[in-house]
Amino acid sequence: MSDLYQVFNDKQHAKTELYAALDLGSNSFHLVVARVVADAVQVVSKVKQKVRLAEGLDDRNILSSEAISRGVSVLESMKESMQGIEPRAIRVVATHTLRRAKNSRAFLRQARKVLPFPIEIISGNEEARLIFVGIGSNSSYSGERLIFDIGGGSTEFAIGSGTEPRITKSIQIGCVSHQQRFFQNGEISKDATRRAVTAAKVELELAAISLNRFKWEQTVASSGTARAVCAVINSKKGVSVDAPVTYQALLDLLSQCIELGHSEALKFEGLSVDRQPVFVAGLCILIAIFQSLKVTQMAFSEAALREGVLYELQPNHSxxxxxxxxxxxxxxxxxxxxxxxxxxxxxxxxxxxxxxxxxxxxxxxxxxxxxxxxxxxxxxxxxxxxxxxxxxxxxxxxxxxxxxxxxxxxxxxxxxxxxxxxxxxxxxxxxxxxxxxxxxxxxxxxxxxxxxxxxxxxxTLPEFTITVEDNELKLGFAQEWFELSPLLLADIGQENDYLKHTDMHLTLL
CATH class of the missing domain: 1.10.3210.10 (Hypothetical protein af1432)
Known part of the structure; x- marks a missing residue:
């Protein structure tokens, strides 16, 4: 038995480094830990926890103390999964809800107490770009593609090829916010779904005008809503979750949901219990996207924002x-x-x-x-x-x-x-x-x-010297400085007046 421990003794160990990307979404927090071996990314572990941060955002865009506590508690539990990873190899990004929250600093202060890594609140367009990078870096398809990602509070779009998007868009509509607006009590009716699809199309209108100016050959969706819809439809056909899904299949699925009448009755294979409350809201947004962008079918990608963050954490893809x-x-x-x-x-x-x-x-x-x-x-x-x-x-x-x-x-x-x-x-x-x-x-x-x-x-400027002593900056100039700028002495005097508010002072040697 002890011989087994000798098996790898002569094997040269490949140099590996761990990276971690944490995505603080409006619906869930996602952590991916990966290692890079010979320029290839290998996922080591994934952690996902529902937080429903967007539910805690009120009409004044104030995030409730309960939502803050939920989020901070999840961060504390995820911290253990990042132990031993170099801080420079960890990136934490926050999206729609913390973009909107007027008191996002309150969340960041609380989070800083349990998570010793900076949290970056990224714009909607930057989120869309990183999602595109994540999908592109995990795909061999080289043609023009449209990608979209329906989140809890926003939906992101990008069109381009490889890892380079040509256009990015973000709209403020997501499965959690849409659920609260049209399906708050869980009831699913034909009228409610019709209004939900129409409202989504209204939100999409301006973005659709810009996106429809471009051409693409492939449509790819990522994250929770797309995964749940593709899992439900494709499990019935006995094919993998990433098999293409058609527009007609979406309409058929919506009809089934209306017949069942309530989110608690959505006992579809491939649909988790915690996804049920927001499932129909996300499906309505998905149908609106198909209609607005004239999409006929889509594929699903497991890669998303966090994979884009991981990709750019690597030195070669900064x-x-x-x-x-x-x-x-x-x-x-x-x-x-x-x-x-x-x-x-x-x-x-x-x-x-x-x-x-x-x-x-x-x-x-x-x-x-x-x-x-x-x-x-x-x-x-x-x-x-x-x-x-x-x-x-x-x-x-x-x-x-x-x-x-x-x-x-x-x-x-x-x-x-x-x-x-x-x-x-x-x-x-x-x-x-x-x-x-x-x-x-x-x-x-x-x-x-x-x-x-x-x-x-x-x-070019003539040479000069500068040293500091506490809040005093000491400047040394050659005589040619004053020939170059006769008013330099007066300018430095004026600058000292301005710097009084900073407790700094300039001194000429």
Whole structure:
């Protein structure tokens, strides 16, 4: 028997690393842990727990304390499954309900007590992009495809090929919110289903106009609603859950549900008890999608948002590449002066590297936030030069920026908002993935870089030195600086007046 332990002694161990993706959905929380061996992703474990977070969202978009407690309790139970995984290999994303909740920060504060990893609230379009990436990275199909994912509170769409979507859309309709609106007491009638399908088509109308401009050869659906519907229909035919499902099959299934009359009577093979309450609501949305987008049949994919997150966690598939394309798109759209932006970026990085040790700027994300802010701080110039900082901040906060989550956009927008003129400390972002002090330090670096590059036509800046001592920045300039910018002394004096609100001070050596 002991010989069995010798079997693998001469076998060279393949290098593996564990990754974890946690999706905080409106209906369920999903955790996937996977390992990468020879560039192939192998799922190690999956954990899914119903939370019905969307049920706790009231008419004022306030998330109830009960829903917060449910969510935090599930996070605490899932934490054990992520033990031993490097923090850099874990990503937690939150979707529709926490996007909508005005008190989402309350949830994040409670979650932080039990889960030691940052939670990213992502936009609907970013969610759609990641779902597309997840499906594309787990499929050998190379043609144009339409994908959609009916969640608890929103539905996402994307069209493209491979892992690159050409268009993404997100609409605020999901199986939980639709169930509360049309099937709250569980009763299923012909009139209620008709109204539910019609209401879904109304919500889909604008998105459908954009999506129908594109052509696709394959339609793929993912996540709970699609899986449940495909499982019920295909189990009757004795085929696998991912076999194609037709429009007529959906209509036939809806007729059966109406005949049964109540969600508790939906005892279909392949339908779990916890899916029964929202099943017909999701089916009505599905039928509305088929009608609005003229879909005749769809296939089901087990891959979804979390697989997209896993894919981009791998070093070779970083979302940093997506962010680069986003920045390039914004620069083109708003006619950014690329040469000047690069000058400001270069100065920012020089100052950052000079002060990072003294200021203990250790997080890799800090350099990224500063860099994106430097490159994009003038996007608002296309609107008007007066108040450029306000225009730029608005664009960066509210644009759909693929690869960036809500927190990242808010940090960049906050830095850009005060890159010049007065600083209103009360308006600075206070709750974010970086501290208020770190945000202030990055802001001072960005402002100084913009100030020193006031002469836009000069290709390079003369050398200068910078050191810090607590909140004092000591600047050393050669005489040619003052020939380049005669008003530099006055500008630094004015900047010191602005910096009083941050407790920072500039000193000339």
């Amino acid at each position: 979302s940093q590449n997506v962010r680069v394309r986003t920045a390039q798109s914004l620069a083109t759209r708003y006619a950014v002066d690329i040469n000047y932006a690069h000058k400001v970026l270069t100065t920012c990085m020089y100052i950052f590297d000079s002060v990072k040790d003294a200021w203990e700027l250790k997080k890799p994300s800090l350099r990224h936030f500063l860099g994106w802010s430097a490159l994009l701080h003038e996007v608002g110039l296309q609107i008007h030069s007066r108040g450029i900082q306000k225009h730029s901040s608005y664009i960066l906060q509210y644009s759909e920026m693929a690869g960036f989550n809500q927190d990242q956009q808010q940090i960049i927008a906050s830095l850009v908002r005060f890159h010049r003129k007065k600083i209103r400390k009360d308006d600075l972002l206070t709750e974010a993935s970086i501290s208020e002090r770190e945000l202030t330090q990055l802001l001072v670096i960005l402002r100084l870089a913009v100030l020193l590059n006031i002469n836009r036509s000069k290709s």
